[in-house]
């Protein structure tokens with residue numbers, strides 16, 4: 138097996154990998170109920186998207 142003549146140092150490796158990170162999920166307030174939802178997604182709290190009731194979620198408290 139081939140062996141590299143000069144290994145990448147721990148520091149060089151860590152500096153390179155310091156840029157690898159997860160991006161945080163974008164969140165906006167639902168215009169119908171105010172819950173935090175991802176943009177361009179149906180709201181899971183009230184089931185609304187673009188002003189229309191998409192999921193027809195029934196509320197328990199009436």
Ligand SMILES: [Zn+2]
Nearest residue numbers: 167170180183
């Ligand atoms: Zn909502």
